[in-house]
Amino acid sequence: MADIQDKITKLCPQAQVDTTGEFPLVTVPDAQWHDLARALKTQLHYDVLSAVVGMEWPDAFGCMYYLTNTSTHELLHVKVTAPDRENPRLHTVCDLWPVANFQEREVYDFYGIVFIGHPDMRRMFLRNDWVGYPLRKDYDPASNPLRLEDETNEDYTCRWVEDENGNVKKVDGKVFEDDEYVVNVGPQHPSTHGVMRYRASLDGETVKKIDVVSGYIHRGIEKMCESLTYPQMLLYTERMDYMAAHINRHCMCMCVEKALGLEVPRRAELIRLMMDELMRLSSHLLSYGCLTMDQGATTAFFYGFRERELIYDIFDRTCGARMSMSYSTIGGVVADVHEDFIKDVRNACDVIEKALKEYHKLFTGNVIAVNRMTGVGILSKEDAIAYDITGPSGRASGWHCDVRKTNPYSLYNEFDFDEITYENGDSMDRYMVRMKEMEQCIKILRQACDKLEAEGIQGEYIAPKVPKVMKLPAGHWYQQVEASRGAFGVFIESDGNTKPVRVHFQSPCFNLIGVVDLTCRDNLIADLITITASLDFVIPDIDR
Amino acid sequence: MDFSIFGVQSTTMAITAALTGVLLVVGALVIAWLIGPRSYTKKKGEPFECGIPTRGDSMAQFHVGYYLFAFRSGLCLEERSVEMEVKIKSMKHEDFKDNEYIDNLVEQLRAGGTNIIVGKLDQLMNWGVSNSLWPLCFGTSCCAIEFMCLGAARYDMARYGFEVARNSPRQADYIMCQGTINYRMAPALKRLYEQMAEPKYVIACGSCTVSGGPFKNSYCVVKGVDEIIPVDVYLPGCPPRPEAFFYALMQLQRKIKVQKYFGGVNRKEKLEGIKYDSEAMKETK
Numbered sequence: 001m002a003d004i005q006d007k008i009t010k011l012c013p014q015a016q017v018d019t020t021g022e023f024p025l026v027t028v029p030d031a032q033w034h035d036l037a038r039a040l041k042t043q044l045h046y047d048v049l050s051a052v053v054g055m056e057w058p059d060a061f062g063c064m065y066y067l068t069n070t071s072t073h074e075l076l077h078v079k080v081t082a083p084d085r086e087n088p089r090l091h092t093v094c095d096l097w098p099v100a101n102f103q104e105r106e107v108y109d110f111y112g113i114v115f116i117g118h119p120d121m122r123r124m125f126l127r128n129d130w131v132g133y134p135l136r137k138d139y140d141p142a143s144n145p146l147r148l149e150d151e152t153n154e155d156y157t158c159r160w161v162e163d164e165n166g167n168v169k170k171v172d173g174k175v176f177e178d179d180e181y182v183v184n185v186g187p188q189h190p191s192t193h194g195v196m197r198y199r200a201s202l203d204g205e206t207v208k209k210i211d212v213v214s215g216y217i218h219r220g221i222e223k224m225c226e227s228l229t230y231p232q233m234l235l236y237t238e239r240m241d242y243m244a245a246h247i248n249r250h251c252m253c254m255c256v257e258k259a260l261g262l263e264v265p266r267r268a269e270l271i272r273l274m275m276d277e278l279m280r281l282s283s284h285l286l287s288y289g290c291l292t293m294d295q296g297a298t299t300a301f302f303y304g305f306r307e308r309e310l311i312y313d314i315f316d317r318t319c320g321a322r323m324s325m326s327y328s329t330i331g332g333v334v335a336d337v338h339e340d341f342i343k344d345v346r347n348a349c350d351v352i353e354k355a356l357k358e359y360h361k362l363f364t365g366n367v368i369a370v371n372r373m374t375g376v377g378i379l380s381k382e383d384a385i386a387y388d389i390t391g392p393s394g395r396a397s398g399w400h401c402d403v404r405k406t407n408p409y410s411l412y413n414e415f416d417f418d419e420i421t422y423e424n425g426d427s428m429d430r431y432m433v434r435m436k437e438m439e440q441c442i443k444i445l446r447q448a449c450d451k452l453e454a455e456g457i458q459g460e461y462i463a464p465k466v467p468k469v470m471k472l473p474a475g476h477w478y479q480q481v482e483a484s485r486g487a488f489g490v491f492i493e494s495d496g497n498t499k500p501v502r503v504h505f506q507s508p509c510f511n512l513i514g515v516v517d518l519t520c521r522d523n524l525i526a527d528l529i530t531i532t533a534s535l536d537f538v539i540p541d542i543d544r
Numbered sequence: 545m546d547f548s549i550f551g552v553q554s555t556t557m558a559i560t561a562a563l564t565g566v567l568l569v570v571g572a573l574v575i576a577w578l579i580g581p582r583s584y585t586k587k588k589g590e591p592f593e594c595g596i597p598t599r600g601d602s603m604a605q606f607h608v609g610y611y612l613f614a615f616r617s618g619l620c621l622e623e624r625s626v627e628m629e630v631k632i633k634s635m636k637h638e639d640f641k642d643n644e645y646i647d648n649l650v651e652q653l654r655a656g657g658t659n660i661i662v663g664k665l666d667q668l669m670n671w672g673v674s675n676s677l678w679p680l681c682f683g684t685s686c687c688a689i690e691f692m693c694l695g696a697a698r699y700d701m702a703r704y705g706f707e708v709a710r711n712s713p714r715q716a717d718y719i720m721c722q723g724t725i726n727y728r729m730a731p732a733l734k735r736l737y738e739q740m741a742e743p744k745y746v747i748a749c750g751s752c753t754v755s756g757g758p759f760k761n762s763y764c765v766v767k768g769v770d771e772i773i774p775v776d777v778y779l780p781g782c783p784p785r786p787e788a789f790f791y792a793l794m795q796l797q798r799k800i801k802v803q804k805y806f807g808g809v810n811r812k813e814k815l816e817g818i819k820y821d822s823e824a825m826k827e828t829k
Contacts, residue, residue, distance in 0.1 A: 147730075148734055218726055308693075
């Protein structure tokens with residue numbers, strides 16, 4: 001840690017490095033931030049910008065940047081404060097990390113922080129006639145009643161540019177030219193997997209540009225969390241990526257437990273891990289079903305859902321619900337597993353293992369599937385890193401980004417499994433990564449069954465001394481896990497009270513929409529559906 | 545050519561067949577025009593664009609080659625037919641007599657008395673409509689996954705005639721509104737509802753659509769879809785189990801079974817210009 005302190009002070013003498021926390025925290029003035037960012041990326045290999053978190057401190061607005069080193073997998077936090085509170089402005093970093101494009105638009109949407117040099121400074125989630133910035137502490141909800149008129153001015157954008165003297169001015173721009181042929185897909189469309197909306201500019205059948213319009217299921221979870229206690233907040237983690245409900249909740253629990261210094265019983269960790277893997281299995285089965293149905297293979301969809309019901313039954317018996325299980329809690333899990341749990345899991349593993357072979361026979365080798373997916377929507381490894389595409393989609397491009405391997409959490413150290421990576425990064429590879437990952441899930445689950453059996457049928461499933469009133473020590477808390485679709489992170493800033501000052505969820509799907517334009521460009525419009533299905537995103541996870 | 549079937553000339557046969565065909569189609573259209581409930585709004589006449597107003601001129605020019613495809617696919621398009629032959633066992637009243645609303649409705653209708661012929665025709669209509677309810681695919685979040693389970697093999701809603709999930713509101717009978725509706729989605733939902741053909745129904749599925757659910761305190765979530773569109777059946781749960789979906793669908797069937805097409809539609813359609821009084825709606829809930 002001292003090493004990094006020296007390196008950063010050498011790069012930028014104005015930066016202050018604080019190494020007392022869990023991760024090094026660099027505080028840098030906005031004027032020096034862009035130069036430091038460039039140096040961090042090119043010289044210190046902080047290639048991945050994991051998250052940009054907009055913040056409001058009592059005296060100023062600003063951002064927290066989370067950087068990950070691709071060679072050592074170390075995390076670095078950078079705190080940048082906007083000098084002017086009335087008109088908060090920061091310099092963009094989306095020329096260095098393209099993933100910052102949407103991340104910064106989100107910050108602008110929530111806090112009104114303008115990014116100088118950002119090419120497309122529009123709102124991200126809220127209506128473009130929205131008044132005010134909802135995550136500011138002084139936001140008045142009455143200023144935005146429910147409006148049933150349609151949105152207008154969708155084709156116009158703007159950017160802020162700075163001249164040599166440091167004067168900033170606004171320049172208007174256009175998303176699409178007037179004579180472009182723009183096809184609207186969504187929000188009510190069966191193949192966007194929810195309420196996603198694309199506006200595709202076409203030349204004949206070829207896609208020239210895609211403008212992603214998000215926010216049709218934005219629910220303001222981050223703002224609501226600020227007025228809730230930590231156990232109350234857990235509920236929302238399950239309703240973001242509902243196909244990774246256990247995993248997200250696990251992440252939130254781990255983050256709070258880490259801050260409280262709470263020791264979780266080994267049995268509870270084991271149960272959580274098994275639930276995580278079952279969830280991943282269920283999610284990949286759904287992804288198989290939807291991807292096949294989007295390409296016309298309706299029967300394959302029924303096969304995928306047939307096996308998912310087995311997993312639902314396991315959840316139903318132990319947690320009491322098929323979806324939104326509310327099973328993990330701070331300190332462990334809410335109840336011990338059902339007496340038939342291990343038997344059921346073993347059975348599900350056997351059935352799904354057999355079914356996977358059937359799936360391959362049914363769909364993978366099919367000539368239509370091969371022709372529609374091979375070589376379509378290629379995402380290179382460099383782009384995957386630049387856009388922070390984690391999870392199966394990133395691994396299909398050859399990037400080793402599995403958090404279970406790079407920063408092992410829970411009990412993943414004890415398990416023997418492989419990280420699946422492919423090379424081409426096309427739709428076929430993304431599909432294959434998921435299919436192969438299911439085999440690894442089964443491998444992990446079988447090992448976990450043995451371990452849980454060794455523990456006995458019943459045991460300690462929750463920490464004996466969980467505090468009734470949870471007050472997190474003041475500071476930043478961050479935890480990352482490998483969710484079904486990539487690295488999911490929870491960021492909590494606490495001031496020592498029962499309620500947090502700021503909660504941010506780093507969702508894997510949010511980065512995935514950043515590459516829709518990149519991967520679909522110059523492909524046919526019909527491939528848009530295949531590519532987005534193979535990227536496999538869950539819309540409420542994007543919008544939060 | 546000179547041949548006959550059962551002593552009838554082939555030309556006569558052909559003309560009779562053609563006339564019968566034309567009469568069937570025209571007759572169906574005339575009957576639908578006479579008795580079908582209708583609404584005309586500006587939004588209904590717009591081209592369907594996934595719930596979004598059209599950008600620019602919708603009369604765009606295409607390369608002539610595309611017309612060949614369009615012609616071919618136009619030939620393959622299936623017209624919707626009324627599925628009269630589907631027989632289902634509907635809910636018995638004794639098993640589900642917990643719905644005061646429908647019981648009251650039936651009482652009111654009985655009090656008015658019904659013409660015997662018109663009543664029988666209504667029954668026939670309602671039998672047809674309630675047994676071939678086609679949903680609009682409208683899932684915004686978690687509930688949509690359970691709806692997919694409903695369509696898959698284990699729960700298999702095809703058994704009830706609900707199976708044909710439509711992607712265009714023009715072909716759908718009801719919106720099963722699954723998942724949170726926020727301020728950005730609200731105009732799109734309203735547009736989709738208005739673009740549906742009559743008769744149309746709405747099921748508010750899941751806590752979010754009933755009242756805003758866990759997101760009630762949010763700055764941009766609609767506190768119940770009944771602020772935007774009229775709701776027929778409320779289905780609580782977060783998300784509801786597939787069994788609950790069936791319950792809601794069968795409640796909707798029961799509601800349809802007591803509808804009158806002839807002599808006054810009992811379902812008062814509120815059209816253009818209505819402003820839903822959300823306070824009044826909350827009281828009746």
